[in-house]
Amino acid sequence: MDYEIFDGILSRKPSFTRADRVADLLKEEVANMLLFEIKDPRVQGLVTVISVKVTKDLRHANFYVSVLGGDEREQQAMKGLVKASGFIRRSLGRRVRMRRVPELHFKLDETLKEQAHLEQLFRKIHEEK
Helix, strand or coil, rough: CCEECCCCEEEEEECHHHHHHHHHHHHHHHHHHHCCCCCCCCCCCCEEEEEEEEECCCCEEEEEEECCHHHHHHHHHHHHHHHHHHHHHHHHHHHCCCCCCEEEEEEEEEEHHHHHHHHHHHHHHHCCC
């Protein structure tokens, strides 16, 4: 546990930051928008928000997303997300009480692919033994 001295009193530091709380809120709101409000067929029902990272100054938010389907679907979904980012940001501005809504950046989350690749390698190694 981290501690800090505040006005001469030893107190606990919170285990989360404002950026973490904002990231959780943005993740929930954008995930709901992707499910129910975005009408672009390239995005609708195919994109899942895996995680969100917000800079400390709350000016940029990186959304790591996973897309169902192959590489072609991923490319199309990313194009759809880029096109819808203005709508998403405007909608967030109406829903979330913040002075400035962060700029939204969508990136593919490669961890699922990497995990599948590692599992395949482990199976191959296990079969060779």
